[in-house]
Structure formats: structure tokens, C-alpha cells
Amino acid sequence: MERLRHDDPPRLGPYLTVARLDGDGAVPERRYLGRTADGEHTVLLCAPLPEAAPAAWAIEAELASRLSVPRFLRPASRGSEAGLPWYAVPYTPVLPLPAALAAHGGPLPEDLVRRLGAALAAGLATAHARGQAHAGVTPAAVLIGAGGPLLGCFGAVRSAAPEGPPGLDPGCLAPELRAGGRPEPLGDVFALGAVLAYAASGHTVPEQSELPPGLRRLVASCLARDPADRPSAPEVLRAVSPSGLQQTQAAAVTVLDEQDPLPLPGRVVAALAAQSAELLASELPAARPARPARPAPEKVH
Structure with missing residues (x-):
């Protein structure tokens, strides 16, 4: 978990962005941990990098949402915020x-x-x-x-x-x-x-x-x-x-x-637990009103 930066979106659809999943490094997309304003739902949010082609990224996200492949991250909902496409999956510590x-x-x-x-x-x-x-x-x-x-x-x-x-x-x-x-x-x-x-x-x-x-x-x-x-x-x-x-x-x-879950080393298990605790303890940022022109997120069935 990393703190949000000045150029990170404060919200994506109905979700308030709370933190970055990644720090610096080679990551092909932006990934955030987010929650609904009522704090009831926590998700992993993904969006394209500024230098990516957003329309093409959105097409790939749609295709991924329709695949049912073991071990592939599958979007549960998708949408766009001020022209920035995004998708969300239910949060588990990762x-x-x-x-x-x-x-x-x-x-x-x-x-x-x-x-x-x-x-x-x-x-x-x-x-x-x-x-x-x-x-x-x-x-x-x-x-x-x-x-x-x-x-x-x-x-x-x-x-x-x-x-x-x-x-x-x-x-x-x-x-x-x-x-x-x-x-x-x-x-x-x-x-x-x-x-x-x-x-x-x-x-x-x-x-x-x-x-x-x-x-x-x-x-x-x-x-x-x-x-x-x-x-x-x-x-x-x-x-x-x-x-x-x-x-x-x-x-x-x-x-x-x-098979049983992966036998993760103790320090990795501790880092997963720390991430979950830090996320649940974090305060939600002030919710900004949704843009009236933004379409509701598409549910994937």
C-alpha cells in the first residue's frame, strides 16, 4: 500500500480511492484500493496508465470480464470517470x-x-x-x-x-x-x-x-x-x-x-495481514459528488 499522489483520481465510479496498491516500478496499469462512501464495500480498482491508449484498455477490460479462466483477475464491475476507464474486483489482501x-x-x-x-x-x-x-x-x-x-x-x-x-x-x-x-x-x-x-x-x-x-x-x-x-x-x-x-x-x-493454498513464507503472510489492517483502519477521504454525466458502472454477470 502506498499513499495517493496528487495526480491520482479521488474516486472511480462509486468508489473512493484510499491508497495505491503499488509503489514505483514496472506496472502496466494503475491499481488502487478503494471503498464505497458508506464503507461497506472494499475493492481493488484498476485503470490505464496516462501514456496508455484508454479506449483499447477498456476493450481489454471488457474481454477480461467475459473470460472465465482460472487465476485470471476478472472484473466484477466497470465504468468510466471523467474519461478514465476503470474496473473493480472485490478486495482480498494481495x-x-x-x-x-x-x-x-x-x-x-x-x-x-x-x-x-x-x-x-x-x-x-x-x-x-x-x-x-x-x-x-x-x-x-x-x-x-x-x-x-x-x-x-x-x-x-x-x-x-x-x-x-x-x-x-x-x-x-x-x-x-x-x-x-x-x-x-x-x-x-x-x-x-x-x-x-x-x-x-x-x-x-x-x-x-x-x-x-x-x-x-x-x-x-x-x-x-x-x-x-x-x-x-x-x-x-x-x-x-x-x-x-x-x-x-x-x-x-x-x-x-x-490444492491447499500456497504455503507462503511468514513475512509475506504478515505483510498481507498488515495491508488488510491498514486499509480497514484508514479514514475515507471526503466524498466528492459524482459527475451527473457519468454512466452507472456496468455489472458483469
């Missing part, structure tokens, strides 16, 4: 992956990295089977909570301005995307490899020696320059699952969803 590493005091244990990779690969495998690339996988897009990881920042590359995707860690951008290609599933796999490298070493482009030996071959294959040399998301899932678990994609997703 830390962006960089904040989780900071709370832990360094890279995460290999077993936790594998579990994290399995959960994210399962979600990506489902999306890819439907012909949809996430196009926004980056360390800050991964939100760590007691219930397991969630993947936000959907469509960050597709909604980028002509100058390129703002806020995306360059180490997560596949060579074909840097050359102007369109997002494809194997570009997500490249980014997933960079995320696993970051979780295990603190860097999206680490030296091999910085990675645990058990992850070196997998990360190197995900980060192959030629997409044809990368594994698919289901292959990544099999590689990080215990004992090379051999399951069909659908069965793998089911088994992963039924």
Missing part, C-alpha cells in the same frame, strides 16, 4: 510479486516458485486453448494472496500506445513482440519464464547461476528467442508439477484448484 519478494527479503523458495508457476501455467493453458493470449504477464501482474496467485494486467501489450507497452518489464517482452509482432500464446510462455526467473532470483533476466538448478532448464527453454523452441503452457505445467505429474490440461487445472 501483494504484487515484487512486494512479496521485498516482504520475504529476497527470492522465494524453489517449491513455492514451482507451485506459483503451476497455477499460472494452468490459467494460461486454459486461455491458450481458447485461442486467447494474456499479453500482460509480468512480475507486477502476479498478485500473491492466501488463496493463491492471481494474474492481472490482461491485454497490456494489446492496449499499448504506438510508442510501446508502458510499465511492462522489458525482460518479459518476447523478441517477436519487441520486433512489432502480435501477442501469441508462446509470447506468454516467454513472459512466464521471466516471471519464474524473477520469483526465484529477483531478476527477469538472471544469470543461470542465480537460479536453482531444478529450474534452470525450464526457464532457459521458456526464454528461448525462437518461439518454436519454447514449451507450451501445458508443458510448463507438467515440468513444474510434482514428479512430472502427467495429466490432461483440464484435469491438471482441476487438481491445482483443489
Whole structure:
């Protein structure tokens, strides 16, 4: 949690912005913690960066709201405030992956990295089977909570301005995307490899020696320059699952969803608890009247 800055919106739709989820760093969108004026509902709010293309971002948010993919952050309501599109999801305590590493005091244990990779690969495998690339996988897009990881920042590359995707860690951008290609599933796999490298070493482009030996071959294959040399998301899932678990994609997703929550390190659990307590104890800013021309937020069913 970070204090709001002078250029942050005081409200988005019916929600008063209370704090930023993120500090400084490579984040493809703005994320806030917000509450209704009566204090009854607390949400995670997402909005585009100033340098992003807001219309394209809104299209991606609409698509994300209609997807039902395990581990993908799904908007529950959407709207626009003074031309700024936004979406909201119910709040649960979460830390962006960089904040989780900071709370832990360094890279995460290999077993936790594998579990994290399995959960994210399962979600990506489902999306890819439907012909949809996430196009926004980056360390800050991964939100760590007691219930397991969630993947936000959907469509960050597709909604980028002509100058390129703002806020995306360059180490997560596949060579074909840097050359102007369109997002494809194997570009997500490249980014997933960079995320696993970051979780295990603190860097999206680490030296091999910085990675645990058990992850070196997998990360190197995900980060192959030629997409044809990368594994698919289901292959990544099999590689990080215990004992090379051999399951069909659908069965793998089911088994992963039924597993116990991630065994988070104590300091990460403490940081999640502190965030929740700080948010609940924070005073709501004075509510500003809603603009009469603003449409009501669209509910997603």
C-alpha cells in the first residue's frame, strides 16, 4: 500500500480511492484500493496508465470480464470517470510479486516458485486453448494472496500506445513482440519464464547461476528467442508439477484448484495481514459528488 499522489483520481465510479496498491516500478496499469462512501464495500480498482491508449484498455477490460479462466483477475464491475476507464474486483489482501519478494527479503523458495508457476501455467493453458493470449504477464501482474496467485494486467501489450507497452518489464517482452509482432500464446510462455526467473532470483533476466538448478532448464527453454523452441503452457505445467505429474490440461487445472493454498513464507503472510489492517483502519477521504454525466458502472454477470 502506498499513499495517493496528487495526480491520482479521488474516486472511480462509486468508489473512493484510499491508497495505491503499488509503489514505483514496472506496472502496466494503475491499481488502487478503494471503498464505497458508506464503507461497506472494499475493492481493488484498476485503470490505464496516462501514456496508455484508454479506449483499447477498456476493450481489454471488457474481454477480461467475459473470460472465465482460472487465476485470471476478472472484473466484477466497470465504468468510466471523467474519461478514465476503470474496473473493480472485490478486495482480498494481495501483494504484487515484487512486494512479496521485498516482504520475504529476497527470492522465494524453489517449491513455492514451482507451485506459483503451476497455477499460472494452468490459467494460461486454459486461455491458450481458447485461442486467447494474456499479453500482460509480468512480475507486477502476479498478485500473491492466501488463496493463491492471481494474474492481472490482461491485454497490456494489446492496449499499448504506438510508442510501446508502458510499465511492462522489458525482460518479459518476447523478441517477436519487441520486433512489432502480435501477442501469441508462446509470447506468454516467454513472459512466464521471466516471471519464474524473477520469483526465484529477483531478476527477469538472471544469470543461470542465480537460479536453482531444478529450474534452470525450464526457464532457459521458456526464454528461448525462437518461439518454436519454447514449451507450451501445458508443458510448463507438467515440468513444474510434482514428479512430472502427467495429466490432461483440464484435469491438471482441476487438481491445482483443489490444492491447499500456497504455503507462503511468514513475512509475506504478515505483510498481507498488515495491508488488510491498514486499509480497514484508514479514514475515507471526503466524498466528492459524482459527475451527473457519468454512466452507472456496468455489472458483469
